[in-house]
Amino acid sequence: MKDTLANTEKKTAYILTLPAVALVFAIILFPIFANVWISFKEVELKDIRIPEPRAKKIVKSISEDPSKIKILYKLRNSSLLQEIRDVSFQDKFPKNFEIEELDPRCEFKKYALKCKFGNWPPKYRENFQVIFKKNDGSKIDKKELKSTKPKLVGTSDNVLLNTNFTLKNFKKVLFDNEFVDLLLTTFYYTFFGTVGSIIFGILTAQMVNQKFYGRTFMRSVLLFPYVAPVVALAYTWELLLDPNSGTLNSLLINYQVIETPINLLGQKYIQINFFGFDFKLRLALTTVIMFEIWRYFPLAFLFILARLQAIPKELYEAADVDGASPFQKFFNITLPQITAVISILFMIRFIWNFNKFEDVFLLTGGASGTRTLPINVYQQGFAISDIGMGSAVSIVIVVLLLLFMFFYFKLLGKRVDEN
Amino acid sequence: MKTKNLILFTLISSFFLIFLVSIWKILATLQGLNIQHLNLQIIFIFGLLISFANLRIGSKIKIFYKSIIFSLIFVICDGYIIQKLPLWYNIGIFLILYFFVNKINKYSFENLKEEHSTQVIFFDFLTLFGILFFSFVILFPFYMMLITSFKTQISLLVNPLDFSINFGQDLKDLFKSYFVIFKTYKFGKYIVTSTIVSVGTVIITLIFAIPAAYAIARLNFFGKSFMSTSILIIYMFPAIVLVIPLYTIFSQLGLRNSIEGLLIVYTATTLPVAIYMLQGYFKSIPKELEEAAILDKLSWFGIISKIIIPLSIPAISSVALYVFMIAWNEFLFSLMFLDNPNSFTLSRAIQYLSGDAETPRQYLMAGSVIVTLPVLFIFVYFEKYLVSGLTAGSVKG
Incomplete structure (x- = not known):
C-alpha cells in the first residue's frame, strides 16, 4: 500500500x-x-534559410481571343547556393477550364495542374507558361484565377544537419590578433563595473540605513535605474553625453570647464595629465562602465541594505559604550557583517556583467574600444553574418563562465567549511 | 577647543554648501538663465564665514532669526550684487541657505570638543551629501527624458541648455511628439504587442511554474534535489549564448517575427527563477492543510488550486510582477527575432527608431517615456512585492 x-x-x-x-x-x-x-561548422547567415521553390503567378488576358487566358508562373530557387531536388508543383483551377498545351512534365486532372520539375540548381529561374480556355465559352473571371496560389514542394539539404565539421572557427577566434584585446576589454568592463557598483551600493545602503525624512521615497528612487527599460536609459544617456548638443558638454562649456566638447562615447583614448604623468584613459570604455555602475548599483544597494538591517543593534550600542568612532564602527562592525553578502554579490554581478550585451550595444555598438565578448558574438554572427564564428565566440563565453562558476563554488565550499 | 576640529567643520560645511548651491545653479541654468560662472570661491568663503559665525553666535539669537539673517545676506550678495538674477532663483537660494543654517545649527563649540567629533560631522554631512548626490544623479536622466519629449527640434538645437517648457502653448503643440509617434510610427500597436507579450509571459510562466514549484516543494521523487540545485545554475546562463542557436532554429521553423516565438523564449528564460521563488514560499505553508485535503480526497489539482494558490497570493504577485518587468524590458531577443515592424515590441521599436539618424530626438525620448512610465508606475505602486521579487531574482540582470 x-x-x-x-x-x-x-x-x-x-x-x-x-x-x-x-x-x-x-x-x-x-x-x-x-x-x-x-x-564546428562553416555556416553563414544566408545558409540557414532552407531553400524553397517559389512561384509568382501572373494572369494575363490574350487580346485576340477573350475566351483564352495566359497564366505565367515565374519559378525560382530561393537559394543562391543550394539545389532543390524533386520539385513538385500543384495549382487548382475553377471548373470548366481546359488546358491548351500541356507541358510534358505536367498533367491536368480534376481541374488541378500537377507538374514534376525535377532538380533545380542554385539560382535556378524559369518562366513557366500555360494557356487555358473555358469550355463553356463564358467570361473568364481573373480574380478567381488569381485567388488560388500554387503549392511547391522540394527537398534540400539542411546545412545545419550535415556532418561536415571544421576547426576553422576556433582557430580564427583564438588566434585572432584582437583576441587578447577583446578579453582585456571584457575583463576591464566586468571588473570595474562590478567593483564600482558594489562600492556605490555600500555607500547608498549605509546612507539609507539611517533615519531621515523621505527615506522610503529615497529607497524607491535608488532602484529606478535598475527597473527602467535599458533602451530608454541608454538613449537618454546618449543624448546627455552627445558631443554636439548634449546637456553635459553644453553645461561644461557654459561654465568654462572645457573648451571643446568631449565625445565621451565615441573617443577611444583620452590623454590625462596626472601629477606630471601622462597616461591614456580608455574614454568610451570608462563611460560605458559608468553607465553600468549607474544601472546596477541599486541591486548591490538592495542586498547590502537588507543585510545591514539585520545587524543586531546591540553591537553598535556596545561599541558606543567603548567609545568607538564612526569609522571604527564601520570598519570593525559593519564591514565584517556584510563581507559575505559582498562576496556573493561580487560573483553574481561579475558573471552577469561578463555576459552583458544590451548596455554596450545600445550605447556604442561596440565601437571605439568597447567591444566585449558578447558584442563580438553579435558582430560575428549578425553583422559579418558568420553564424559559425558567432557560435565559437559563444562557446568561449560558456567555457569562461563555467570556469568562474567552478572557482566560485570552490571558494563558497571553503567558506562553508571554515564556518 | 580643538582648532583642528573647528577648521575641519567649517571646511566640510562649506563644501556641502558649495554642492547645494551648485546643483541649484545647474538647475537654474537649465531653465534658461544665463549663469556662466558658478562662483565657487565666493560660495566657499561665505560657507566658511557662515559656519564660523554660527558657532560664534551660538544660541544667543533664536535659530529662526539667525537663519533668515544669514540667508538674506547671502542672497543679497550672490543674487543682486554679483549676478543680476530673477526672483525665483533667489527664493531658491534663500531656502537652500535656510536649510543649510538649520543643519549646521546643531553644532556648537562644546560639540567640537567631544571625541570623534570630526568623524561624526564627516559622516553626517556625507549622508546629506549622498542623499542629494544620488537623487540628482539618478533622477536627472529621467527628468531630461521627460523634458526633451516636450521640446521641439529647433529649440533643442538652438539652446541645448534650455529645459524650460512653455506651458502656455496649445496642448497639441506640447504633446506633439506623442501625437507623432502614435500616428506616424504606430506606437499604439507596439504598446499592444508589448502588453500581450508581457502579460502572456506572466500567465504561461505561472501555469508552468506553480505545479513544478509545488512538486519540488512537497513531493518526493527521484531527481528532486538535482532539479532544485540545477535551477539556479541554468538561470546563470546568459541570453547571449542562446541567441545564435535559437535564431537559426526559429528561422527554420518560421517562428521569427512572431509573438508566439517571443512568448516561448521569455517563458523559458523566466521559468527557473519563478520556480525558485515559488517553491521557497510553498515550503513555508503548513503541511497540515494539505493533509486534511488529502483525507478529503482532493486531487493534486484541487490541492494546488484550492489551498496552495489562495495561500500564496503575495508570492505569486511578486513573481508575476517580476516576470512582467523582465518581459516588458527585454531587448536582446526582440532585437534578434523581430525584424518586421509589424511585430515589434516597444523596446525594439525605439531601437528601430534610433537607427534612422534623421529621427528627431524628442520622438525618441517620447518613446522612451512611454516604455518607462508603466514600469516605474508598477514599481512605485507595488514596491513591496517587487522588491522581494528583485531580491530573489537578482541573480539575473
Whole structure:
C-alpha cells in the first residue's frame, strides 16, 4: 500500500514538473549544446534559410481571343547556393477550364495542374507558361484565377544537419590578433563595473540605513535605474553625453570647464595629465562602465541594505559604550557583517556583467574600444553574418563562465567549511 | 577647543554648501538663465564665514532669526550684487541657505570638543551629501527624458541648455511628439504587442511554474534535489549564448517575427527563477492543510488550486510582477527575432527608431517615456512585492 502511494506521488511529481522541465530543456539547455555543434561548422547567415521553390503567378488576358487566358508562373530557387531536388508543383483551377498545351512534365486532372520539375540548381529561374480556355465559352473571371496560389514542394539539404565539421572557427577566434584585446576589454568592463557598483551600493545602503525624512521615497528612487527599460536609459544617456548638443558638454562649456566638447562615447583614448604623468584613459570604455555602475548599483544597494538591517543593534550600542568612532564602527562592525553578502554579490554581478550585451550595444555598438565578448558574438554572427564564428565566440563565453562558476563554488565550499 | 576640529567643520560645511548651491545653479541654468560662472570661491568663503559665525553666535539669537539673517545676506550678495538674477532663483537660494543654517545649527563649540567629533560631522554631512548626490544623479536622466519629449527640434538645437517648457502653448503643440509617434510610427500597436507579450509571459510562466514549484516543494521523487540545485545554475546562463542557436532554429521553423516565438523564449528564460521563488514560499505553508485535503480526497489539482494558490497570493504577485518587468524590458531577443515592424515590441521599436539618424530626438525620448512610465508606475505602486521579487531574482540582470 505504502509503495503504491509513493509511486503515485512520484508520478504526480513527474507530471507536474514535466512541462516546465521540457520547456527549459528545449529553449535553454538544447541551444547550449547546439552551439557546440554549430561552432564546428562553416555556416553563414544566408545558409540557414532552407531553400524553397517559389512561384509568382501572373494572369494575363490574350487580346485576340477573350475566351483564352495566359497564366505565367515565374519559378525560382530561393537559394543562391543550394539545389532543390524533386520539385513538385500543384495549382487548382475553377471548373470548366481546359488546358491548351500541356507541358510534358505536367498533367491536368480534376481541374488541378500537377507538374514534376525535377532538380533545380542554385539560382535556378524559369518562366513557366500555360494557356487555358473555358469550355463553356463564358467570361473568364481573373480574380478567381488569381485567388488560388500554387503549392511547391522540394527537398534540400539542411546545412545545419550535415556532418561536415571544421576547426576553422576556433582557430580564427583564438588566434585572432584582437583576441587578447577583446578579453582585456571584457575583463576591464566586468571588473570595474562590478567593483564600482558594489562600492556605490555600500555607500547608498549605509546612507539609507539611517533615519531621515523621505527615506522610503529615497529607497524607491535608488532602484529606478535598475527597473527602467535599458533602451530608454541608454538613449537618454546618449543624448546627455552627445558631443554636439548634449546637456553635459553644453553645461561644461557654459561654465568654462572645457573648451571643446568631449565625445565621451565615441573617443577611444583620452590623454590625462596626472601629477606630471601622462597616461591614456580608455574614454568610451570608462563611460560605458559608468553607465553600468549607474544601472546596477541599486541591486548591490538592495542586498547590502537588507543585510545591514539585520545587524543586531546591540553591537553598535556596545561599541558606543567603548567609545568607538564612526569609522571604527564601520570598519570593525559593519564591514565584517556584510563581507559575505559582498562576496556573493561580487560573483553574481561579475558573471552577469561578463555576459552583458544590451548596455554596450545600445550605447556604442561596440565601437571605439568597447567591444566585449558578447558584442563580438553579435558582430560575428549578425553583422559579418558568420553564424559559425558567432557560435565559437559563444562557446568561449560558456567555457569562461563555467570556469568562474567552478572557482566560485570552490571558494563558497571553503567558506562553508571554515564556518 | 580643538582648532583642528573647528577648521575641519567649517571646511566640510562649506563644501556641502558649495554642492547645494551648485546643483541649484545647474538647475537654474537649465531653465534658461544665463549663469556662466558658478562662483565657487565666493560660495566657499561665505560657507566658511557662515559656519564660523554660527558657532560664534551660538544660541544667543533664536535659530529662526539667525537663519533668515544669514540667508538674506547671502542672497543679497550672490543674487543682486554679483549676478543680476530673477526672483525665483533667489527664493531658491534663500531656502537652500535656510536649510543649510538649520543643519549646521546643531553644532556648537562644546560639540567640537567631544571625541570623534570630526568623524561624526564627516559622516553626517556625507549622508546629506549622498542623499542629494544620488537623487540628482539618478533622477536627472529621467527628468531630461521627460523634458526633451516636450521640446521641439529647433529649440533643442538652438539652446541645448534650455529645459524650460512653455506651458502656455496649445496642448497639441506640447504633446506633439506623442501625437507623432502614435500616428506616424504606430506606437499604439507596439504598446499592444508589448502588453500581450508581457502579460502572456506572466500567465504561461505561472501555469508552468506553480505545479513544478509545488512538486519540488512537497513531493518526493527521484531527481528532486538535482532539479532544485540545477535551477539556479541554468538561470546563470546568459541570453547571449542562446541567441545564435535559437535564431537559426526559429528561422527554420518560421517562428521569427512572431509573438508566439517571443512568448516561448521569455517563458523559458523566466521559468527557473519563478520556480525558485515559488517553491521557497510553498515550503513555508503548513503541511497540515494539505493533509486534511488529502483525507478529503482532493486531487493534486484541487490541492494546488484550492489551498496552495489562495495561500500564496503575495508570492505569486511578486513573481508575476517580476516576470512582467523582465518581459516588458527585454531587448536582446526582440532585437534578434523581430525584424518586421509589424511585430515589434516597444523596446525594439525605439531601437528601430534610433537607427534612422534623421529621427528627431524628442520622438525618441517620447518613446522612451512611454516604455518607462508603466514600469516605474508598477514599481512605485507595488514596491513591496517587487522588491522581494528583485531580491530573489537578482541573480539575473
